[in-house]
Amino acid sequence: MPHRRFKTSQPIKTISTLPDLGMDAKHIKADLKSYYGHRLGMDEHCKSVHYVYEALSLAVNDRLTERWKKTYNAYRKEDCKRGYYLSMEFLMGRTLSNAMLNLGITDATSKAAYDLGLDLEELIDSEPDAGLGNGGLGRLAACFIDSCATLQLPVTGYGLRYEYGMFSQMIVNGEQVEEPDHWLRNGNIWEIQRLEYTQCIKFGGHTETHEDEHGHKRVVWVDTQDVLAVPFDTPIPGYQNGTVNTLRLWKATATEQFGLQEFNAGDYAESVAAKNGAENITMVLYPNDANENGKALRLRQQYLLASASLQDVLALWVGRHGADFSQFAEKNCFQLNDTHPSIAVAELMRLLIDIHDLQWDEAWSITQRTMAYTNHTLLPEALERWSVNLFKQLLPRLMEIIFEINAHFLAEVSAHWPGDIDRLARMSLIEEGGVQHVRMAYLAIVGSYSVNGVAELHSKLLQQGLFHDFYELWPHKFNNKTNGVTPRRWLAACNPELATLITETIGEGWLTDLTLLKKLEAFIDDKAFCERWFAVQQTAKQKLVDYNKQELGVDLNVNALFDVQVKRMHEYKRQLLNVLHVIHLYDRIKRGDITNWTDRCVLIGGKAAPGYFMAKKIIKLINNVANVINHDADVGDKLKLIFLPNYRVSAMEKICPGADLSEQISTAGKEASGTGNMKFMMNGALTIGTLDGANIEIREEVGDDNFFLFGLTEDQVESLRHHYDPVSMIQQDEDLQRVMNLLECGHFNQFEQGTFDGIIHSLKSPHDPWVTIADFRSFVDAQKRVEAAYQDKDRWTKMSIINTANSGKFSTDRTISEYNDELWKLTPVFVKK
Ligand code: 26Q
Numbered sequence: 001m002p003h004r005r006f007k008t009s010q011p012i013k014t015i016s017t018l019p020d021l022g023m024d025a026k027h028i029k030a031d032l033k034s035y036y037g038h039r040l041g042m043d044e045h046c047k048s049v050h051y052v053y054e055a056l057s058l059a060v061n062d063r064l065t066e067r068w069k070k071t072y073n074a075y076r077k078e079d080c081k082r083g084y085y086l087s088m089e090f091l092m093g094r095t096l097s098n099a100m101l102n103l104g105i106t107d108a109t110s111k112a113a114y115d116l117g118l119d120l121e122e123l124i125d126s127e128p129d130a131g132l133g134n135g136g137l138g139r140l141a142a143c144f145i146d147s148c149a150t151l152q153l154p155v156t157g158y159g160l161r162y163e164y165g166m167f168s169q170m171i172v173n174g175e176q177v178e179e180p181d182h183w184l185r186n187g188n189i190w191e192i193q194r195l196e197y198t199q200c201i202k203f204g205g206h207t208e209t210h211e212d213e214h215g216h217k218r219v220v221w222v223d224t225q226d227v228l229a230v231p232f233d234t235p236i237p238g239y240q241n242g243t244v245n246t247l248r249l250w251k252a253t254a255t256e257q258f259g260l261q262e263f264n265a266g267d268y269a270e271s272v273a274a275k276n277g278a279e280n281i282t283m284v285l286y287p288n289d290a291n292e293n294g295k296a297l298r299l300r301q302q303y304l305l306a307s308a309s310l311q312d313v314l315a316l317w318v319g320r321h322g323a324d325f326s327q328f329a330e331k332n333c334f335q336l337n338d339t340h341p342s343i344a345v346a347e348l349m350r351l352l353i354d355i356h357d358l359q360w361d362e363a364w365s366i367t368q369r370t371m372a373y374t375n376h377t378l379l380p381e382a383l384e385r386w387s388v389n390l391f392k393q394l395l396p397r398l399m400e401i402i403f404e405i406n407a408h409f410l411a412e413v414s415a416h417w418p419g420d421i422d423r424l425a426r427m428s429l430i431e432e433g434g435v436q437h438v439r440m441a442y443l444a445i446v447g448s449y450s451v452n453g454v455a456e457l458h459s460k461l462l463q464q465g466l467f468h469d470f471y472e473l474w475p476h477k478f479n480n481k482t483n484g485v486t487p488r489r490w491l492a493a494c495n496p497e498l499a500t501l502i503t504e505t506i507g508e509g510w511l512t513d514l515t516l517l518k519k520l521e522a523f524i525d526d527k528a529f530c531e532r533w534f535a536v537q538q539t540a541k542q543k544l545v546d547y548n549k550q551e552l553g554v555d556l557n558v559n560a561l562f563d564v565q566v567k568r569m570h571e572y573k574r575q576l577l578n579v580l581h582v583i584h585l586y587d588r589i590k591r592g593d594i595t596n597w598t599d600r601c602v603l604i605g606g607k608a609a610p611g612y613f614m615a616k617k618i619i620k621l622i623n624n625v626a627n628v629i630n631h632d633a634d635v636g637d638k639l640k641l642i643f644l645p646n647y648r649v650s651a652m653e654k655i656c657p658g659a660d661l662s663e664q665i666s667t668a669g670k671e672a673s674g675t676g677n678m679k680f681m682m683n684g685a686l687t688i689g690t691l692d693g694a695n696i697e698i699r700e701e702v703g704d705d706n707f708f709l710f711g712l713t714e715d716q717v718e719s720l721r722h723h724y725d726p727v728s729m730i731q732q733d734e735d736l737q738r739v740m741n742l743l744e745c746g747h748f749n750q751f752e753q754g755t756f757d758g759i760i761h762s763l764k765s766p767h768d769p770w771v772t773i774a775d776f777r778s779f780v781d782a783q784k785r786v787e788a789a790y791q792d793k794d795r796w797t798k799m800s801i802i803n804t805a806n807s808g809k810f811s812t813d814r815t816i817s818e819y820n821d822e823l824w825k826l827t828p829v830f831v832k833k
Contacts, residue, residue: 006196021063023104025111031059032112050186053096053123057189060099060109064235067831068244074831075154079320081330083148083155083824086309086344087141087337088302089285090159090247091133093489093649095190097124101493102237128183129650131165134289135568136675137376139649141337143486147812149238149245150488150512152828153820158309160301161232161249164284169607169646174623178287178610191232191249199229199308200255203300207397219354221397227278228253229308239488239512242833250308252281288609289568290382299386299394306344310351325358329369333824336373336448339384339440345371345447346401354397364408372450372823374481375441376672378461379572388436402438406430409446416473427469445470445477450823454483455673455694457714481819482697483673484812487514490679494653497536498683505529515808524798534797537684544658548642554630557637560599561790564680565663566647566655569608569615572670576759577772577779578604578663579622582641583739584780586629589638598787599637605644605651617759619643624748652676656683661786664689665779667770669714678810684800686789688782690775694810701806706799710782711775724766726773736776
């Protein structure tokens with residue numbers, strides 16, 4: 001139905017032939033001026049930077065659009081296999097500077113801006129972040145689609161166009177206050193609404209069964225409340241290669257029928273208000289980066305994403321191949337970003353059987369050959385489960401299909417392990433006991449040909465622990481794909497001075513083959529090069545100093561060690577361990593134990609899920625400790641503690657070039673991978689870290705001497721649990737005793753009695769899952785090694801170079817190449833430039 005909406009008999013060909021746009025300063029300048037004056041209606045009286053940003057972005061966007069059409073036509077012509085990345089989150093950040101870089105017009109645009117007397121930096125900074133994600137998983141999706149376009153792979157990203165992205169964080173009296181992030185307030189020039197690809201999504205109602213004329217059982221899902229999913233497309237340019245892929249984000253809207261009952265009853269206002277029910281679905285991103293169980297709205301979001309995306313892909317297929325699905329699995333694959341879109345397994349079955357008339361076995365074979373699932377967490381409590389009752393109410397047909405998948409699956413388990421009742425109960429897609437729940441991870445595993453973790457340790461632990469039964473049944477499904485980050489945004493765009501130095505030293509080419517950075521190692525004894533490296537790092541630090549001055553009004557000493565921990569606030573990430581160390585340093589200063597002192601600025605930033613009490617307390621503690629330390633005249637420049645409010649993609653772009661030390665201090669076995677660790681390393685920071693997630697692989701790449709290792713291993717953590725006694729550990733360590741004493745005597749909460757009791761209690765509990773106290777001594781010792789290294793400027797500079805030089809593995813180009821070579825098997829499509 002909606003596809004026909006815009007049919008026309010106009011001679012489209014005559015209006016669609018256009019000359020290529022100029023990529024030089026002259027043409028960009030002309031377009032910018034034209035947009036500013038003609039399209040936006042502005043003149044010399046306008047005082048707002050926004051319209052200048054918008055005019056420039058429109059000019060840049062035109063250059064994306066012409067390549068976008070060529071890419072689209074190339075894919076159509078090739079009829080190539082397609083990949084689809086399904087994700088509830090795409091944490092894109094800003095678009096303008098990345099678009100200029102990938103189009104290769106950064107210099108031309110700078111010149112255009114300069115000629116017009118414009119401050120390009122200010123324009124770039126006026127763009128709001130597209131904060132459509134929580135953290136690592138959402139940013140990974142954004143880096144992945146950048147790499148897919150750079151590798152010229154025909155991959156489309158599918159997600160949701162939330163009206164409100166990740167909340168913005170303010171700090172009031174040391175506490176986190178959330179403000180809604182209405183990122184679309186001033187419009188979004190990068191997206192195009194594509195009404196003609198609108199899809200209809202069903203909710204509620206019930207199912208009816210009957211027999212068709214061939215005697216086949218048919219199910220219809222009726223009396224539903226329908227919602228429309230309208231796609232908004234954003235261009236995703238590859239790095240200077242002519243390819244522009246698509247990110248398609250769905251917005252929920254009401255159907256014309258929505259609220260019709262009320263309308264006919266004369267309740268006009270009520271019927272219009274009822275539209276909200278539909279539009280609410282994509283109103284807001286859930287701000288938890290661990291499971292918030294049971295919310296019906298979240299399940300609606302997940303289903304809307306899965307159903308709209310699959311219907312879209314099937315419509316494309318049918319448009320080309322008609323009702324013949326025999327080649328569908330050879331020509332399509334779906335990568336599920338965690339379990340969030342995993343209802344797609346059941347939805348593909350429904351669409352193939354109920355709508356496209358396939359039989360169960362054929363549909364199941366297609367599903368199992370097209371779906372692949374990536375897991376991002378080892379915390380069992382974070383595995384998604386939905387109550388069967390809610391499922392039945394909201395998606396009755398899907399619940400039936402899941403039961404049927406489960407029946408087939410349990411038969412397979414029984415055949416493999418006859419009589420093993422316990423195993424059947426353990427592996428069932430349905431968790432019994434009181435209320436029944438659907439185990440979404442198991443649905444994803446059963447319905448996929450591939451299950452992967454995101455770092456070697458993580459993938460190994462999935463096989464040995466969380467998914468062991470499934471690993472025994474289907475070892476061939478399990479594999480690892482270590483995460484990465486895109487070096488375009490996370491080195492070239494955010495740290496242009498370092499990028500220039502690298503290019504001048506080792507030549508071009510490294511930005512699309514990051515392993516070439518290894519060549520930098522040949523220069524670690526080249527004095528002039530080391531001096532330039534040091535100077536570039538100092539410049540980046542100075543920028544971070546300026547940013548802090550401008551944003552927070554604080555003065556940092558550029559010669560101090562910049563010690564940075566930015567990531568979501570979580571107990572397992574152990575920001576608390578960092579604070580304990582800061583308190584220890586403060587205690588040393590107060591006792592005069594300062595021989596050989598290294599000045600240090602500790603920067604901590606991150607958002608807490610609004611309902612996560614402990615994480616919010618930790619933010620409060622950081623701010624209170626900072627307040628005491630930063631106002632103590634004895635401390636001065638020796639130590640500063642800063643909480644960076646509203647940590648987000650665009651903040652990281654300013655932070656990671658200026659960091660000396662990257663804190664990656666999670667309890668071993670808890671961080672699936674981490675990706676911030678890779679951004680810091682690429683920009684020449686050294687890591688202090690545990691043997692967790694991708695830290696292990698970072699250390700392997702840089703070598704033991706260039707990584708500050710501390711802490712228990714995952715095995716040691718697990719065996720310690722049985723006899724963990726933090727109180728006696730505190731008694732045996734005088735430094736730790738004094739730190740705990742400062743906390744317990746209320747030194748950091750003089751007027752807020754008891755505020756930190758919960759934190760103190762958890763640290764001292766033998767049941768503390770994060771065993772923070774157990775790693776204190778080892779952490780402090782590692783920090784001493786950091787100081788010794790930092791005091792030797794030449795040694796530190798060499799270590800910094802070695803870190804960047806060995807960061808090649810952590811490009812998402814490598815990660816995506818592995819996904820493609822081993823799982824997707826897509827052929828790159830070259831687009832004529
Ligand atoms: C689930 C249900 C309901 C509401 C929210 C959620 C939800 C949302 C986001 C659950 C989890 C997330 C995000 C998880 C995440 O970001 N995980 C991180 O993924 C990174 C990329 O693989 C890893 O590097 C990190 O180690 C991992 O913590």
